[in-house]
Amino acid sequence: MNKRLEEILQRKEEIRSLLADETNKNINFDEIEKELRELNEEEKEIRRRQTIIDGMGTMTTRTNTAKPVKANIYDSEEYRQAFMNYVCRGERLPKEFRSDEVTATTDIGALVPPVTLNKIIEKLEAYGMILPLVTRTAYKTGMVIPTASVKPTATWVAEGAGSDKQKKALSGTITFGHFKLRCAVAVTLETENMAYSAFETTLVKNIVEAMAKALEMAIISGTGSGQPTGILTDNSKGAKLEVSALDYQTLINAEAELPMEYENGAVWVMTKKTFMQFAGMVDKNGQPIARVNYGIGGKPERILLGRTVKLTNYIDTFNESLGAGKVFAFLYNFVDYTLNTNFQIGIKTYEDNDTDDIIRKMIMVCDGKPIIYDSLVKLVKAGE
Numbered sequence: 001m002n003k004r005l006e007e008i009l010q011r012k013e014e015i016r017s018l019l020a021d022e023t024n025k026n027i028n029f030d031e032i033e034k035e036l037r038e039l040n041e042e043e044k045e046i047r048r049r050q051t052i053i054d055g056m057g058t059m060t061t062r063t064n065t066a067k068p069v070k071a072n073i074y075d076s077e078e079y080r081q082a083f084m085n086y087v088c089r090g091e092r093l094p095k096e097f098r099s100d101e102v103t104a105t106t107d108i109g110a111l112v113p114p115v116t117l118n119k120i121i122e123k124l125e126a127y128g129m130i131l132p133l134v135t136r137t138a139y140k141t142g143m144v145i146p147t148a149s150v151k152p153t154a155t156w157v158a159e160g161a162g163s164d165k166q167k168k169a170l171s172g173t174i175t176f177g178h179f180k181l182r183c184a185v186a187v188t189l190e191t192e193n194m195a196y197s198a199f200e201t202t203l204v205k206n207i208v209e210a211m212a213k214a215l216e217m218a219i220i221s222g223t224g225s226g227q228p229t230g231i232l233t234d235n236s237k238g239a240k241l242e243v244s245a246l247d248y249q250t251l252i253n254a255e256a257e258l259p260m261e262y263e264n265g266a267v268w269v270m271t272k273k274t275f276m277q278f279a280g281m282v283d284k285n286g287q288p289i290a291r292v293n294y295g296i297g298g299k300p301e302r303i304l305l306g307r308t309v310k311l312t313n314y315i316d317t318f319n320e321s322l323g324a325g326k327v328f329a330f331l332y333n334f335v336d337y338t339l340n341t342n343f344q345i346g347i348k349t350y351e352d353n354d355t356d357d358i359i360r361k362m363i364m365v366c367d368g369k370p371i372i373y374d375s376l377v378k379l380v381k382a383g384e
Helices: 003-020 029-055 077-089 189-194 197-221 248-257 272-279
Strands: 135-137 144-147 172-175 179-187 239-243 267-270 290-294 300-304 307-311 327-332 337-351 358-370 377-381
Touching (some): 003 029, 248 327, 272 290, 272 307
Parallel strands (some): 135 337, 239 377
Antiparallel strands (some): 290 300, 300 307
16 A cells, blocks of 8 residues: 555544543644545545556556566466467477476477467357348337238319329238247356357357247247247148259249249248259250359359249258148248337346356347238148
8 A cells, every 4th residue: 555545544543532422621623624625635646546557557667576476487478479389380489488498399289379379169050031021110019010902092173173082092001029039058156257258159159049940940930929920820821833853944933933022022932952952953045044153252142043042941851751731942021021120139248146047048038929910921842
């Protein structure tokens, strides 16, 4: 502690004792108040200066009576450079980085820097292809979208003549409820405090992936009970084509079923294995049915007869073992699907007092429904 600060604190304690002594009648309160103000101002300035010095970190040398913490030399920039030279050029490690000379350096090799291993390797998961395509809203529970099946028509009339008034009739409404999507991951207190820095980043990333995958699965095949309603849930909706084998005519028939009004915006959805079965096909003129172009970002852009293909794992792949009536691909304009989120994703970290586990919890409240099915064309496996 600063020497002058110690003196100030000691003097303030003397004044406290002086005031606490009720037998002492010879006290000049004006002088004491003045002295206390001056001491307080001086103490404030000293502490402010010390706070600035502490914030400068290693830029200022400070006296520390506590036992110094030994730095891990194998996590230093110097060792990582020396390690790289050892691996790439065969240069001998400097003496301070080598084990005791009792063991030959040719026998022990080199220690791998801990920073090099500060990474968690995981199996990759595919997600994020469907979620960006749907219409996103953020209304409170109970949002109602009116639907109409009849549109007004225009008629040609003679000069000076009028036309009949038409009523805009609403055929029904679609109401959005609220379903809670929750993902919680717990780790022990020991793991939380001993794990690499990569652990927490990976853990949060895993939770986000799990939430996105659950949403995309619900958008395609959600039951509507306790979760959003999927595009393929109602088997009676949309056009259906039975397919026994994949060929050029399959795509022609599907395109023919897609109404012209929904020509713009509709995309193909299928697994990568199903798409690759189309990839080797050609039309009667020898032109490939499927194309794979490389976009600006270097990501493949898959196309079938000029229409974008979105790959997903949340649908069956066409093969011999696929059951009859199972959907393996479909055309749809995802703008016609509305995902209403009235509580955006929030993450909370807390401790279980009974087990001392650290729990990270992520919650969102949402509902989703297909508003229009007119752009839906499904390809299903034909029966025997």
